[in-house]
Each structure stands twice: as C-alpha cells, then as structure tokens.
Amino acid sequence: MGQNSRAGGRVYRACLLAGALLASVAGLGGSAFAQGVGASDDQTFVSLREAARRNDAPLAQTLAARLVDYPAPSYVEYFTIKPQMFDASGRARVDVPDEQIRSFLSRYDGTAIADRLRNDYLVVLGARRDWRTFQQEYPRFALDDDTQVKCYALEARAASGQQVADDARRLLVDPRWYGDGCVDLIAALADYRQFGPADVWDQVRLAYEGNYTSLGSRIADALGPARPDNALLSMASSRPPLLLARQIVSDTMRQVALLAVTRMAANDPDQAAQQFASIQMNFSPEDRATAWGTIGYRAALKRSPQALDYYRLSVNGRLSQPAQEWRVRSALLAQDWPTVRWAIESMSPELREQPAWLYWHGRALAKTGNVAAANQDFARVADRFDFYGQLATEALGRPVTVPPRTTVSDADVQRMAGNPGFQLAQRFYTLNLRLEGNREWNWQLRGMNDRQLIAAARYAERIQLLDRTVNTADRTKGEHDFTLRYLAPFRDTVARYSRQTDLDDEWAYGLIRQESRFILSARSGVGASGLMQLMPGTADLVARKLGLGKLSRAQVNELDTNIQLGTAYLAMIYDQFDRSPVLATAGYNAGPGRSRQWRSTLTQPVEGAIFAESIPFTETRDYVKNVLSNTVYYGVLFEGRPQSLTSRLGVISP
Template identity: 40%
Template sequence: MHWLKILTPLCAASLLTVAAPLAQAQNSADAVLLDMQKAFLKRDRSTLAQLLPQASGHPLEPWAAYWELKSRLETASPDEIQAFLTRYAGTYHEDRMRNDWLLLLGKQRDWATFARVYPQFRMRDDKSVACYAVLVDAMQGRAAPNAGRQVRDLWLAQKEADDGCTLAAGQMYAQKQLSEADVWRRARTATEANRPKAARDAVAIVAPDAADQVAQVFASPAKYLSGQSKSRGRERKELALLALIRMAASDPDAATTQIEGGWGAQLDSEERNWAWAVAGKQAAFKLSPAANSYFGKVRRNEDLSDDLLGWKARAALRAGDWKAVHRAIDAMGPERTDPTWSYWKAKAMLAGRPNAEEKAEARQLLEDTAGSASFYEQLALEEIGQRISVPPAPVPLTAQEKASARANPGLARSLYAIQIGLRSEGVREWNYSTNLHQPGGLGDRELYAAADLACERHVWDRCINTSERTKTFADWNQRFPMPYRDTVLNKSRNIGLDPAYVYGLIRQESRFIMDARSGVGASGLMQVMPATARWTAKKIGLSDFTPGMINDRDTNITIGTAYLKLALDDFDGSMAMAAAGYNAGPGRPRNWRNGPVLDAAIWAENVPFSETRDYVKKVLSNTTNYAALITGQPQSLKSRLGTVGPRPSNEAEPMKDLP
C-alpha cells in the first residue's frame, strides 16, 4: 500500500509524476505513435500490427517497432528478433529488446541462446538477467570465485520475487556457494517488507517442506507462534522469527512480549538480535521512546542489516544516545560511507569528550563529506566553518560541443518524444543516450552540452538530471534553473515567503514540468491537489477560481505559494515541518513533532516515511542553494533548520482545517 495514495494533498512529483494525458501530436504521423503507445499499454496486438506500417520513416519509428515486437515476443522467431536488433543497432530500443529477450530465454531455460546473446547486452541494469548470467557461467564452468556473493547481493537487493535470482540462489545454495544464513536473511527481509511470495521462495530453498507455513506466518503470526513448540531446530526457529517480524510490523510491543515471554530464549543470539532490532525499527516508525531501549537489547550490531542499523542510529539520535549512534554506524557495511552516516558519525564522535585523535578523525570525516550537492554535505561544510556558495561557472560550451549534442540521434528522439507527450519513453531514451553504455560513457563536457540542449528546450528535468552528473565542475544555472523567475519571486515576496524555498520545493515536486500529473491528481509546477486548490483559493479570496484554472501556470504558483505560506505559519515558521506537511499532509508532522525538542536535522532523519524524509532534506538543501543563487551571498542550511518540538500547550493550532 502506498501511503501517498491515501492522504497527500500536494504530492511529490519526484515520486509520482507522469506525463500529462493530453495528446500533443503536431501531425497525423505523431498521432499514429500516440495511438500505438495506447495500444501497447492495452496489449492490443492487432492494433499495433495494423498501425506499424504507418510509422515507417517517423523519427520515433524505433519505438513503434519495439512496441509491436515486444507485444508478441513470446511467439516471435529468433530471426525476427535478431532482425530487429540489427535494424536498430546502437539504439536504446535494440538494447531494451535484448534485455526482454534475455529474460524470456532465462525463463525458457534456453541457456545456449542466452550465452550467445548476453555478451552484446550493454545496459546490464536488470538484476534478474544478471543472475541468469552468473548461473550460465557456472553451468559452463566459468563461474567467478565470488559467484555466490554476486547472486546473494543481487537477490537481497530485489524487492519482489523473480525467476532469475531465485533460480540462481537455489543453485548457488546447492553448490554451497550461498549459505543457509544468506537464504534465511532473504526470507527475513522479504517478510519485513510484507512480500510473502519472496519469503516463501527463499524458505523453499532451505526448507522445502516448510514453505507452505509461510502463508500461515503472514495470515496470523500470533496464531502461528501459539501453535508451535519451542523447539531449537533451525527451521522452526527461523519460521518463528518470521512470525515475530510480521507481528512487530503492526504491534512492536506485542512482539517484544513474545520475545521476553519465551521465544527469545529459544532463538540463538543472532536470531534474537534480529528480532529485537525489527521491534526497535517498528517502534521507531511510531516515534516511540521504547525504540532505543529495544535496540539496546541487541548484543551484537554486526548481526544486523544496514537498514536495521540505520534505524538503530536514528532511534539513538532521537534519544540523544551518541555512543549508540557511533556503534551502529561503525557496524554498517556499504551504507557507512553514505554522507548521512559519515556526518552523524562525526557528530557522535564530537558529542562526548573526544581526545585529540578522535577530534582529528571527526574533522577528516566532515572534510571528506563536505560539499553543496546534498543535505548532509551542506551540514558537514558548515561544521568545518564554511557556507554554501555558488561554485565558479565552467568554461562556456563551444559551438562544436553544442553541435555535437544536437547531432546525437538518441537525444533528438528523446526530445521529440517528450514534445509530443511520450515523456516516459523520452526520459528512458535520454538516460540511455547520456549514459552511453560502453567504456568511458559521456565525459563531463558532453554531459554539460546535453544538459544545455535540454535547458534550451525547457525540458528542465533532463537538464537538471544530466547536469548533476558532471564530476569535475558544476553549473548551478543548469542544476538549479529558475524558470518563471519574475512570477515566482513576485508572488512569493508579496506574501512574505522566501522565493528560494518556493524554488526548492518546485524543483523537488515537478522538476518544472508544467504539465506534470501525479497518480492521485495533483498537477502543475507545485503539484496542487484539486481539493487543496479549492480550499486555498477560498482562504485567499480568489473568488473566481474554477478547478480548470489550476493548470494555468500563474494560478498554480499563486495557489501553491499561498498554501505553502499557510502551512509554514501553521508550523511556526519551521521549513522542515512545512515541507513535510506539503508532502504528507499536515496531520502527520503535527503528530511527528510530539516528543523531545530536537535539532530539525535529527527530526527530519526520524521522519517515518522514507519518501517524506528524503523530500524534506532535498527541499531544504535545494532552498539553500537557490538562496545563494538569488542573493549572490553565502548561505546557511543550519539557519533554516532550527529545532522541532511539541506545540506549547497554551498555543492553539492556527488552522485546524488546513488540508
């Protein structure tokens, strides 16, 4: 269940934005492509076959041919597929079709053809295909020494069950290249994520006779536990742990009662540590003070996943337990190098009474993390005494560099697709063309030129996305564009709202896509929901407002900025809480503020919803950078954060009806 579908008044377009469902065909040939896309989505093979000849010679013909062949791939002959790959060699469509074919060959267990086709696959972005490839190498006696680890990492990274990695995991386990503990860990993480099929598939590998019990675990974990004897067998204990994980998802306190009431004594230390950590994580979702105490019962942090360790660190931050923060981060694997945890480790090291060596190590961590690209990079920069400033502009593009970007057929097709309303297809081809899946890929100057082309065409999301990938320089005019500058600045300042905050939010909401639509009906630059628009219009005295007006650029900005100002006032000027309210609805941050008074960075890091947590940090980081651009002066993120705590008991909520 996606919580945004329930209550979001103004949605995060970075999560849900889709192309506007308005056909923008400029001619009958464009209309054919739009009709073919609709037929493809409906799996209407006959219409696709009928329309395909009419797409011949169109700039987007590769898309038309791809849709038609993909719709009947299971019955197409190898010669037909190979003919397509040859005809559209070098394009996104060729490599995507090869990806589709490899998945089909894997499911058909046609390993000989798979082995022949796979070396030409350039994207290598499909985990299931990658698992099949490891399996084929093993079958042909070319297994890498770390084949089991490759499969394990791919498998654990997948959310849903799939054929490729499940099959490969089973084979690696049979060959003793994947441990029993690895397989049970997959069952645990799938159970925690409420994915019963993935959990069952994992259990079937190590305990095939017990796989059917997974359904009972998910249906009623309490009933399952009550019907089990407290045996010490690995299978019985692991299934009990899965039941405790499911129970914790809805009632962490009930799960801890089960652990303390007998099951904990039956589990081994690693299993018991995991059980307490899951209870701690679920309590942390509820912002319960018990979360840190549950995590405190974990005797060995190294038994936990990076995800559980992250929640242990968050709960410890909220409790002010800096030693626990430090220990949790030190036990992490790859996640430890993320700027989030580098920053908090340094803060934890400095929170006690550090000696000179510890101070030096913390300082080095902060210096290595410091920058302007993200929330924690900016906080680290301020910790070492600097402010966020606009970096020097790169050397301007030459006419030749610009011409090269314009001559790129993939970029041209992408922009054409976006122009006529095929945004999803255009974005995918743009990403492929700017990644160039071959050694080296595009260099910084080529990415800079591609971003310039997108900016010039006002395709702001591709402009930003591509510009962010340059490593040796940063053009902030590309990364933080300011379309409709006069309108945004005037409307913001007229109501006492920081225009940098508005731009920071728009950049995260819609990436300046004026015709953006969310899955729940939010629209425009500021992703305004119809009901919220009506309420806000009434609140500000916009008497002539009608629902259709929300798609007008100026009206969208008027309504969006007014709502943001009302939300900011409702949350006592807290930019962090107002951003959370804009994304998740005001009711949630009203509840999330209850508890201890916290540094707003700690409060934001403990927001239970990952989407909103990420949203708040990005909006505030964007805001700081936009302020540097607008004012021309160094800026502080910390000054925009402050603290978050309960509303004073004698202070009434300004607007209880704020939607």
C-alpha cells in the same frame, strides 16, 4: 502537496503543447520527425506502445502494420517484438524465437532501444538457462540497471563453478526488484551449496518484512525438504499471534516464528515485543537479536520511545538494510552518540559507505572528541552537491557556496540540436511519452564530458525542456553551471507571490525544483498538478481562503494561479509550525497532520537535520532533504553570498 503525493516517482503526462514543440523541433534540424506524420499515426503509435506494455502481441502486430514509414521505426519494431517475449503477467516466454531479436540487436546496435531489448532478451535467456548466449550478450548491456538480470548473471557464473555467494548477498537487499531471476538465483545457490539454510531464511524474512509474502513463499522452495508447509507460512503471515502461541521445538518452527514476529511487529511492535519476550529462550542468541532488531525497526517507524530499547537487544542480529538504518536513526533521536557510532560501525560495509552514514559517523566521532577522524569522514562527503555534502562542508568550518560557472559557446549548443537522439526524444515528449523521451535523451548523455553536458543542458533550456536542463546539468563532475542546475524561470511571478506571503524566493524555487522540475503541466500519479504539485482538495481549500472562489482544474494548473496557491499553502503551513522550514516542507509533502504527529513524538529538542533524517516516510524524508538543499543553493545564487543549511534547518522542539 497533498498527503498522498509521490514526489520521487512522478508520471508526467505532458511537457509542452505539442504544436509548439513540434515547431521547435522542425526549426532545430528535426524536420524529419515533425513532417509527414498525421495525428492518426501518432495515436496509433501511442496505442501500439500501450499494447506492448500489456504484452498484447496480436494487437501490437495489427497496430504496427498501420505504421508504414513512421519516423521512429526502431520503436515500432521493438513494440512488436517485446510482447512476444513475455506473457500477460510479465513472465518470460522461454520459447520465443531468437532470430527477430538478434536481427534487431544487430541493426540497431548502440541505440537506447537496442539496449532496452537486450535487457528483455537477457531476462528470457536467463529464464531458459541459456548461459552460453547469456554470457555473450550480458557484456553488451550498457545500462546494466536491472536487478533481475544481475541475478541471472550471478547464476550464470555459479553454473560455471564460480563462487558468487558474497556477491549475491550484496545484491539481494530489496525484494521489490527480484523478479523470477532472483528467486531462481537463491534456489540455484542453495542447490550448489553456496547458500545455506540461514541465507534462504534471511531472504524469506526479508520478503515478509517488505510485505511480499507470496514472494517469500516462493523463495522458501529453496529449502527443499526442510520447507514448512503453506499452512504454516500462511499462519505466520496472517495470524502471527496464533503461530507464536504454538510449541517451538524444531529449527524450522523457530524460523517460521521469526517470520511471525516480523509480521506481528509491523502492526504492533510493542505487542510483538511482549509475546516474543515470553518465548525468546527457545532461540539462539543470533536469532533473538534478529527478532529484537526487527521489532526495533517497526517501533522506530512508529516513532515509539521503546524503539532504541528493543534495538539495544539486537547486537549481532541479521538485520535488513532498513532495520540497520533505523537503528542509527533511533539513536540520533535519543542523541545517544556512542550508540550512533556503534550502530553505523555495525552496518554492512556497502551501507556504511553511503554519504548519510559517513556524515553521522563523523558527527558521532566529533561528539566523543575524535575530531581528526571525524574530519576524515566529513571530507569524504563534502565534495557532494547535496544535503549531506552541504552539512559536511559546514562541519569542516566552511560555508556553502557554488563552484565557478563554466560557459559554453552558441556553437557548442547548436551542435546539440543536430543530435538525432535528442530529436527523437523531443518527438516522444510531444506524444506525452516521457519514459521513452527520457530514455532517448539520457542515452545521448553517456560519455559526454562536462562541457558537452553543459551545452546539452543549455540546449534543453533553449527548447524549453526545463526538466532535462536540470537533470543534464546535474551530471557534471568537475566543471559546472549552477544557473542550469538550479534553474529559475518565471522569476517575476515566483518573486511576487513569495513576497506576498513572506516566503524566501529560494525556498519556493527549492520546492518547485523538487516537485515538478519546472514542467508546467506536470501530473503526479495521485492527482497533484502544476509547478507546485497541488492536490485538488488543497487547491480548493487555499482558493477559498484567498477569496478566489471555486477554480477549475485548468485554472489551478495555470502558471500564475498555481504559484499563487502553492506559495500561499506553504506559508500557511509555515505559520502553523512556528516558521520551521523542516516541519513546513514535510507538511507540504505528507500533510500537516503527519508533520505534527512526528513532532509530537519528540521527547527533547533535536537538530533539524536529525528530525529530517528520522522522518518515517522515505519519500518525505528524501523530499525534505532535497528541497532544503536546493533552497540553500538558490540562496547562494539569488543573494550572491554563502549560505548555511544548518542555520536554515534550525532546531525542532517538542
């Protein structure tokens, strides 16, 4: 993929040709959705959905009036109600009437779209501080996956006199998802004296660290009279060297200076370190450690050799989760195993329990001779079917295999065809409404046992919803079918082009599974397309090298051509990087230049797993782990024998 790909957050425009899929729906019990609806009604429905997305209530009302007897009435109604609840900027309208909302929730109770409306309603109730109604509705919110709603839920508890500060600290770790609800929670906890000034300043600094400076300024309102003026906050954000050059005598000024250090470090951590070193005696030991941890974090992201030195000064600092994680990664790159252990043990309890840090803690224990304790860490991770589950399995001395295959009957699969939610999901897929399609599909999976999930995955395969096949099969816990989890369609084509370029079939499939989930006409938000998600410039480059001439976008997206170009591109990068799957996979996602740059910062050879864990881009880091984990399972299935992820990762040399 090209340099600006976004593998983790793709927006796919199409799944299959609408006519073919509608025909399949009609043939599988979904004729109510496939008949009697004209193309104009479908287009009106899509336009209604867009009006609702923009919270354009008048237009939504006009469009909905045209959709009499449309075969998705709950969505037509939802798309008219939702824009009445929020303004154009997405802020909740606290004066929206409740009657229509309550009627909808009553009539469609238990459906995916009712749960979606309840999510919206809880935001409105929280914004208007109607805690009594909020507390009635919140237990009925099945997904409970909205951080803003969780913040309102904590505020509701605090308003009734409960102590929620610890729960709030655990929740408030990523300002991207805060919204008004979390800003209100911080202010409320400050009013209730459950948050002290240090808690509020931590949240302001966290927002500044994430470049959400306007949000940070809003959070600072919770400081009350101690809030610095906007000019001072603006200087900390936009002109941090000038702020740090000012006299630092008050507590407020010290906290604003920490904001300036945070912002300065994002651009030039070494300069920030130099300037902070000259003023650090003005700060408490904890604040000094916090500043050095922030500087270390930014230096680590830039793969600076100084990062670990800065981090060594961060003991007892109040660090964000990313800063805590990069403290470990810096120690891993230095292969300083005692510091790896200390850095993980210094993490917040929730963070330390994540599989990556359990595994690396086990490795650190093993390196220092505590094998029994290390194996306990590995055993807690080894039952996972992912990158760290595979590494932990091998650390325990076992090869990577796949579990026994559970099969289901045709009758089990056919029963899934009669599920109205699956039928509705298919209709949305024909309209390129993947968000709604996935919502309906996934809603039906709740509460299914493993055999039912396997039947649903097999049904998805039968109707060529291959991404749903993989994602549904991925949910099983005790019984599995890895031929569905690691689907291998188009086998002859993939095998032909992989072997022409001297690539393993399993690696090509591992990449395709991550890139497109086998959606033939997948599109990313930055223009990558096809099964192997090729950027236009990359496709043109490879086509010229292969002597194919100038290809149209439609030609690039054809199954045969897309696989030919994608495997050829992967092979080119593979050869550039001494046939390292780690470097080549990273280069496919982020661009060969970045992969080369990350390698150039190494001062000594490191394990492939350490290199993968220390990739600065979150998307690329996860991408490399997922692709190579996929590859190992495909290897087991294709070759019929155990595999080793550790061997495939190899060692990366400077």
